[in-house]
Amino acid sequence: MTTTTSIAAPRSPRSPRRLRGRTNTELYAWLFMRVSGLLLIVLVFGHLFVNLMVGEGINALDFAFVAGKWADPFWQIWDLLMLWLAMIHGSNGMRTVINDYAERDQLRMWLKVGLYTAAAITIVLGTLVIFTFDPCPVEAAADLLPSFCPGA
Template sequence: MATTIEAPRSPYSRAPRSRGINWEKWGWMYMRASGLVLVVLIFGHLIVNLVLGDGIKAIDFAFVGGKWSNPFWQVWDCLMLWLAMIHGANGMRTLVNDYASHRTTRGILKGALLFSVIVLITLGTLVIFTFDPCPAGAPADLLASFCPAS
């Protein structure tokens, strides 16, 4: 008695290219490097925000305003935002490539992913660098302690 097993469905793959940039290799390397940098950035963020101060109860508008009035913390938080968003998007791109079987579906999902990452990075960067903790015309009792009285 002979039994035959049907051939499994072939996973998505592109024809191998002999020249050009190997984007999968660079994406893999980016994931490793950004993961290491993100560990440092995130633990630094958590230590400064939660351990060194008064804990979670001290985090309010004035705390964020005080941090973001320093260019060091603006760059720190912006770097953390950019690396985390691109790291997560690259991981999602890998999942889309692995599980989306139709070329059109893959294209739509990757386009939506690219669009959402660009929008979130742009908005996050604008918030970090244009944040004004001392808005003009605000009542003095609502301003942070480091703001000059109007």
């Protein structure tokens, strides 16, 4: 007597009709994670080195240090790249986690809407802070101002 055993089809979170129009989005997301991860290593360790090791180290970190640093467009772009890459890299990772663990389509959609909203707000506010930062505020105490400010 022969007994046949059948193996159940694996559970798929996507319906077959959604798979037909598939693009290489996941491949690009995977590549972005690798490239942005490498860039973030350089950006973060460069940021830590300049802020903590050069000059007086952590004792020099104050308003004047940040103001002087952000007065230079090079450091504005450096910090902007670090902000954007970190937020997009982290959001892409969270998107992957949501896709893997949120089983219902409606829940998955709302979690991603919340994720994308939070990431967009953080990126916009961070970008505004970097580019609208005033290193010489009028009401600041003179001893806190960087040396290049007129009242310092």
